[in-house]
Amino acid sequence: MLEVKNLSTYFKQGDSTVKAVDNVSFSVAKGEILGLVGESGSGKSTIAHSILKLIPASASVSGEIIFENRNLLQLAEPELIKIRGSKISMIFQDPFTSLNPVLTIGEQIAEVLRFHQGMNRQQARDRAIELLETVRIRNSGLRVRDYPHQFSGGMQQRVMIAIALACEPEFLIADEPTTALDVTIQAEILRLIVELKEKFNLGIMYITHNFGIVKNICQRVVVLNKGRVVEEGETGQIFSNPQQAYTQRLIECLRVLTHPPTPSLSKRGGGVLSADGGELL
Amino acid sequence: MGKNKLAIFGLSVLVFFTALAIFAPVIAPYDPTEIVAEDTMGPSTQHWFGTDDYGRDIFSRAVYGARISLTVGLVAVSISISIGVLLGALAGYFGGWTDSLIMRFVDVMLSFPSIFLILTIQAMLTPNIYNVMVVIGITSWMGVARLVRGEYLKIRELSYVEAARAIGCSNKRIIFRHILPNAQAPIIVAATLGMAGAILTESALSFLGMGVQPPMPSWGNMLMDAQAYMRDAPWMAVIPGLLILITVLSLYFIGEGLREKSDVRS
Numbered sequence: 001m002l003e004v005k006n007l008s009t010y011f012k013q014g015d016s017t018v019k020a021v022d023n024v025s026f027s028v029a030k031g032e033i034l035g036l037v038g039e040s041g042s043g044k045s046t047i048a049h050s051i052l053k054l055i056p057a058s059a060s061v062s063g064e065i066i067f068e069n070r071n072l073l074q075l076a077e078p079e080l081i082k083i084r085g086s087k088i089s090m091i092f093q094d095p096f097t098s099l100n101p102v103l104t105i106g107e108q109i110a111e112v113l114r115f116h117q118g119m120n121r122q123q124a125r126d127r128a129i130e131l132l133e134t135v136r137i138r139n140s141g142l143r144v145r146d147y148p149h150q151f152s153g154g155m156q157q158r159v160m161i162a163i164a165l166a167c168e169p170e171f172l173i174a175d176e177p178t179t180a181l182d183v184t185i186q187a188e189i190l191r192l193i194v195e196l197k198e199k200f201n202l203g204i205m206y207i208t209h210n211f212g213i214v215k216n217i218c219q220r221v222v223v224l225n226k227g228r229v230v231e232e233g234e235t236g237q238i239f240s241n242p243q244q245a246y247t248q249r250l251i252e253c254l255r256v257l258t259h260p261p262t263p264s265l266s267k268r269g270g271g272v273l274s275a276d277g278g279e280l281l
Numbered sequence: 282m283g284k285n286k287l288a289i290f291g292l293s294v295l296v297f298f299t300a301l302a303i304f305a306p307v308i309a310p311y312d313p314t315e316i317v318a319e320d321t322m323g324p325s326t327q328h329w330f331g332t333d334d335y336g337r338d339i340f341s342r343a344v345y346g347a348r349i350s351l352t353v354g355l356v357a358v359s360i361s362i363s364i365g366v367l368l369g370a371l372a373g374y375f376g377g378w379t380d381s382l383i384m385r386f387v388d389v390m391l392s393f394p395s396i397f398l399i400l401t402i403q404a405m406l407t408p409n410i411y412n413v414m415v416v417i418g419i420t421s422w423m424g425v426a427r428l429v430r431g432e433y434l435k436i437r438e439l440s441y442v443e444a445a446r447a448i449g450c451s452n453k454r455i456i457f458r459h460i461l462p463n464a465q466a467p468i469i470v471a472a473t474l475g476m477a478g479a480i481l482t483e484s485a486l487s488f489l490g491m492g493v494q495p496p497m498p499s500w501g502n503m504l505m506d507a508q509a510y511m512r513d514a515p516w517m518a519v520i521p522g523l524l525i526l527i528t529v530l531s532l533y534f535i536g537e538g539l540r541e542k543s544d545v546r547s
């Protein structure tokens with residue numbers, strides 16, 4: 001449903017150019033969660049931003065992003081505005097800073113409904129309350145009037161998800177949506193994302209550098225290093241048989257992080273990783 | 282602490298003066314332009330602040346003068362805030378050549394000493410209250426523009442602006458609905474201080490005879506009238522002078538109080 005073909009995004013920095021994304025291709029099917037993995041600075045967020053053309057005008061973006069038989073990179077701003085938040089939505093790393101502190105939760109959910117679906121104030125408010133229920137926020141009728149700082153981190157991310165799903169998009173970009181959250185909350189949010197994917201038959205591009213999450217929710221993985229795809233395939237396959245040293249290292253990182261080496265666990269084995277997987281979902 | 286009390290004092294004074302201005306016809310015992318006494322007279326029970334050189338009641342003139350001075354201050358500051366916010370927002374949000382162009386224009390405007398700029402423009406127009414408000418407004422927005430630009434430069438990098446773009450908000454919507462409310466605290470402070478400045482400028486212009494024209498009373502032209510009688514009728518100068526001083530100080534206290542409050546919060 002969404003196909004990225006030979007995407008390159010270069011930033012100009014003084015005289016030099018930063019090749020943040022370099023000739024990247026992959027695709028995401030309906031109802032599929034694709035993991036986009038790589039170290040910090042490997043270009044994951046830049047790919048996300050390039051898809052919605054949220055890139056500074058000074059950067060050069062080339063290639064194709066095919067969505068509903070159109071190349072998004074060739075659309076003019078008024079067309080893109082209609083797609084952003086309505087057909088393709090995005091959620092971010094830090095929900096607290098991604099919500100506007102001076103607008104109520106209700107206003108922020110209503111906003112996207114009002115201009116994409118032409119709802120009036122009352123309709124948008126009612127729908128906002130429903131959406132808060134969908135992402136399991138209790139007392140949603142009262143809580144629409146709250147401001148972001150009155151919500152916990154996990155609830156803020158639920159609100160971001162409610163905003164993202166308000167117009168029933170077909171594609172969701174999730175840019176490390178659980179990194180800023182507690183581990184227990186992370187699992188809840190992941191569960192919610194998977195559940196909503198089933199419900200709306202969403203295609204999801206899930207950005208993370210945590211292979212544990214990938215193992216839990218992604219059907220396929222694209223591994224990025226310095227703006228290039230180094231490996232791509234079924235999650236299980238990549239895990240059991242990583243072809244690249246870089247991928248092995250990322251998987252190793254996870255093992256070390258979740259289970260610091262102890263004498264009894266010094267041997268590498270699938271058991272360690274699946275134990276982690278079992279905890280999350 | 283101390284600033285907070287001063288701010289509340291300032292606010293009370295301003296509310297009181299605003300009430301005087303609004304209810305001037307009820308409060309003023311005489312018509313401010315009517316000659317009600319034979320000559321200049323000192324304060325008495327009949328004329329609380331005395332009468333001026335024409336024999337007009339100074340208390341009534343001061344009350345009506347509050348109307349003029351506060352209105353001029355309010356309208357002038359509204360004009361300067363509107364221009365400053367608009368240009369500052371465009372410069373800070375879009376950056377690049379938009380920013381360069383607008384900020385060069387600000388530099389040019391600032392390179393003229395403002396009183397000369399005002400006097401020059403004012404000399405070309407008929408001096409009346411409307412022109413005074415407009416001229417003060419269009420010559421005092423530059424500080425606001427710089428301030429607002431700085432706020433927009435800072436806020437446009439924040440995550441929620443990116444999130445707003447990701448849900449399909451237009452630039453216009455982001456500028457006015459998402460960023461402006463987050464920049465309002467320093468703008469309100471600037472507006473309060475700007476109003477004090479505008480009231481002083483109006484007084485100066487009227488004092489020089491280029492502002493509000495007699496017989497319409499403003500605190501500035503009451504001061505001008507008083508010049509020739511400083512020795513014989515000092516109250517003619519003291520009353521409007523004190524009123525200007527108290528109003529301007531009150532606005533400063535409010536502005537400083539608000540600034541402190543918003544600094545504490547952020």
Ligand SMILES: Nc1ncnc2c1ncn2[C@@H]1O[C@H](COP(=O)(O)OP(=O)(O)OP(=O)(O)O)[C@@H](O)[C@H]1O
Pocket residue numbers: 011012013018019020038039040041042043044045046047056209
């Ligand atoms: N607006 C920009 N201007 C210049 N360089 C940029 C810009 N945005 C990103 N870059 C550069 O592009 C590269 C990729 O950055 P990107 O944010 O996509 O990485 P990432 O994989 O999302 O990393 P992280 O895991 O830390 O979020 C980095 O070298 C970064 O410095």
Ligand SMILES: [Mg+2]
Pocket residue numbers: 044045046175
């Ligand atoms: Mg990133």
